[in-house]
Amino acid sequence: SETYPDIKRDSRFSPLTKEHVAYFRGILGSDSAVIDGVTNESAADDIEPFNSDWMGKYRGQCKLVLKPGSTEEVSKILKYCNDNLLAVVPQGGNTGLVGGSVPVFDEIVINLSRMNQIVEFDEVSGALVVGAGCILEVADQFLASKGYIFPLDLGAKGSCQIGGNLSTNAGGLRLLRYGSLHGSTLGIEAVLADGTIVDDLCKLRKNNTGYDLKQLFIGAEGTIGIITKASIQCPQRSAAQNVAFFGLESFEKVQQAFREAKGQLSEILSAFELMDESSQALVGEVTKNRRPLEGKYPFYCLIETSGSNADHDSEKLGAFLEDVMEKGIVSDGTLAQDETQIKALWAWREGIAEALGHLGGVYKYDVSIPLQEMYQLVEDTKARVDAAGLLGDTDEYPVREVIGYGHMGDANLHLNVSTRRFDKRVEQCLEPFIYEWIEKRQGSISAEHGLGLQKKNYIGYSRNATTIGLMKGLKTHFDPKGILNPYKYI
Ligand code: FAD
Ligand code: MLT
Ligand code: ZN
Numbered sequence: 001s002e003t004y005p006d007i008k009r010d011s012r013f014s015p016l017t018k019e020h021v022a023y024f025r026g027i028l029g030s031d032s033a034v035i036d037g038v039t040n041e042s043a044a045d046d047i048e049p050f051n052s053d054w055m056g057k058y059r060g061q062c063k064l065v066l067k068p069g070s071t072e073e074v075s076k077i078l079k080y081c082n083d084n085l086l087a088v089v090p091q092g093g094n095t096g097l098v099g100g101s102v103p104v105f106d107e108i109v110i111n112l113s114r115m116n117q118i119v120e121f122d123e124v125s126g127a128l129v130v131g132a133g134c135i136l137e138v139a140d141q142f143l144a145s146k147g148y149i150f151p152l153d154l155g156a157k158g159s160c161q162i163g164g165n166l167s168t169n170a171g172g173l174r175l176l177r178y179g180s181l182h183g184s185t186l187g188i189e190a191v192l193a194d195g196t197i198v199d200d201l202c203k204l205r206k207n208n209t210g211y212d213l214k215q216l217f218i219g220a221e222g223t224i225g226i227i228t229k230a231s232i233q234c235p236q237r238s239a240a241q242n243v244a245f246f247g248l249e250s251f252e253k254v255q256q257a258f259r260e261a262k263g264q265l266s267e268i269l270s271a272f273e274l275m276d277e278s279s280q281a282l283v284g285e286v287t288k289n290r291r292p293l294e295g296k297y298p299f300y301c302l303i304e305t306s307g308s309n310a311d312h313d314s315e316k317l318g319a320f321l322e323d324v325m326e327k328g329i330v331s332d333g334t335l336a337q338d339e340t341q342i343k344a345l346w347a348w349r350e351g352i353a354e355a356l357g358h359l360g361g362v363y364k365y366d367v368s369i370p371l372q373e374m375y376q377l378v379e380d381t382k383a384r385v386d387a388a389g390l391l392g393d394t395d396e397y398p399v400r401e402v403i404g405y406g407h408m409g410d411a412n413l414h415l416n417v418s419t420r421r422f423d424k425r426v427e428q429c430l431e432p433f434i435y436e437w438i439e440k441r442q443g444s445i446s447a448e449h450g451l452g453l454q455k456k457n458y459i460g461y462s463r464n465a466t467t468i469g470l471m472k473g474l475k476t477h478f479d480p481k482g483i484l485n486p487y488k489y490i
Contacts (some may be wrong), residue, residue: 007487009105013087016064016106020086024066027076033114037063050109053102054095054156055362057422058453060103062089069114071189071197071228077110078226078483079195087483090222092164093135095156097353097364098452100221101164104487112163115228118142126234127186127203132163132227149237151178155350163227169219171448173350176409177270177306178235181218187231188214192224193479203231216474221450222485224478238270238306240313243342244321246333247297251375254299256329258371258408261303264320268307272409273349275300276378279403282418283348286355292345293332299375301408302349352405352414359400361422365415365434368444374413377437378404381415381430388429398423412447435461453488 014020018039025034035050037043051060068074081088087107094101103109112133119129126148130139137157140150152165154172164170166188169181178184187202200214217227248254254274261269277298284291293300303320307313317335324330336342356362369377382402385391391399398419406414415434419426435445439461446455446462459468471490475482 004104007104010087010482010486012085012481013107013483013486014085016086016108020080020084021064023080024064024077027073027080028066028068030069033067033069035065035067050091050094050111051102053097053099055097055357055364057361058099058102060089061106062103062109063106065109065111067111067114071115071191074110074115074191074226074228075195075197078191078193081108081483082194082481085481085483087486089485090163090167090226092133092161092167093156093159095160096164096168096221096452097366097449098446098454100168100450100452100485100488104453107486110226112161112226112228115163116161119229121146121148122203125203125205126236127231128234129187129201129203129229129231130162131229132161132166134162136160136162136165143234144237147237148234151184151232151235152181155353162230162232166218166227166230167221168450169448171407171410171412173271173273173407174304175407176272181232182215184233185214185218185230186233188217188227189229190217190225190227193481193484197228198225201229201231205233216478219450221452221489223475223489224484226484239308240306240310241270241342242305242310242314242317243336243345244303244317244333245292245336245345245348246301246303246321246324246330247293247295248299248301248329249297249331251299253329254301254375254408255371257301257324260324260327260329261320264323265303265305265316268305268313268316269303269409270306271302271304273302273406274408274413275302275349275352275405276375276403278401279352279405279416280348282359282401282403283351283355286358287347287351289344289347292334292348295332297331300348302345304346349405352403352416356403356416356418359418359420361419363417363419363422363426363430364449365413365417365430365445366447366449367413367415367434367438368411368447369413369438369441370443371408371411373441374406374408374411375404377413377434378402378415380437381417381434384433385417385426385429388425390423390426390429395420398426407448410447432458432461438462451489456488456490459490 115133
């Protein structure tokens, strides 16, 4: 776990007292809605999960967790915090990967999990209104029963919440098909730092009456308000889904396969994901499952199609695979024959993040780079870590492996440095080297995970001074006292 020797607690913020706790208890009523480690030391164990992030990399010292059950309760909490200079961290499923969802010091955690209602669904338009605390998979299962799909899917779907997804502008596995949440969010209800409720919960596709304010909350990581409800445009669920998994000899061939897939599968292509051999070896090591292909290849791709006609789609995917194998682009491949095989193939991609977590600490870099150079970053990083004497097979070396995978269809690479333990020498070797590398290629240092605490000091590698100045102005406008998710973002 990291401590924060370089960050000072902002002395403007008041320390929590039993009077504060009594006020919150008065608002929230129910005992389970307040986890109080201020007046009750034995609550420390219950608070622990809200203080530590999913990777076990970031840890706060929060002593109070509040779980409001309505927008009005969120409003009352924030108004009181703003008036009394109490800092807060909005928290959803706590699956964020940049240290944004946990406190740095003693900020109060406002956890949205009780606000998990499916409020309404229009079966004709596909507009879904949900509470921010609704778990993504729950929303998607509800939609499945109506013949619709949530326009976002990701490995953490069983824990992450819609409010957290919007706040990180999560990208996920099918952005290629359904676009980003900036496009599919119709409306938002949010509470500002001073308790003001912003009702912008539009359920229509078109609304050009003035600035599109809801967009500011998408990707704001809880720094300008707390999202309490959202209205999402959901597409029709495809009747047929097919998945192919194949091995390739070079990254050049991966790019060729991507071009062919777009050309040959066009309207039914719904995902094009990339995995390198190290990532797959690692999933195999942790799960002990049999690898999908007999041979080993430096790269693997997973292609998914979603269409309306199963026979037509599998014929098209089969023909595609045959064609790219004949042309020597793909070396070997397999097609899932049923739902179980589809899930099993996806597990080799979706399971990478979790497998990494089983092996020790991970330094994660989620970046966008022009496609041609995407994998070069993994090779350059590996060479650098190796040259620094940090990479090796035995325990004396902190780094086990440098791996690459990601959303090829969105030019989004996940560079992961898997370690036996978190080690400052590794971090110093990687940063700012990786950010400089990205800057030289006009890439983005945060493609989909956000800035949080991890990238706060590096935003300048992907944004210019004017843009950062405007962001700071917005932050000050929405949250003049800076109580919302302090020490992070910008
Ligand atoms: P949290 O982690 O709780 O919070 C994330 C941020 O949003 C924090 O800054 C928090 O303060 C803020 N926040 C949370 N809720 C609210 C709210 N209601 N109002 C205002 N601010 C709020 N991300 C991708 O983009 N693509 C992926 O494919 C992907 N896959 C993942 C796979 C795994 C296994 C894991 C663990 C994570 C993955 N992520 C991915 C990271 C991703 O950011 C999240 O999983 C998800 O979007 C976060 O939702 P959450 O509810 O857990 O939010
Ligand atoms: C993914 O695509 O698997 C997620 O973004 C999580 C990760 O980067 O590990
Ligand atoms: Zn991802």
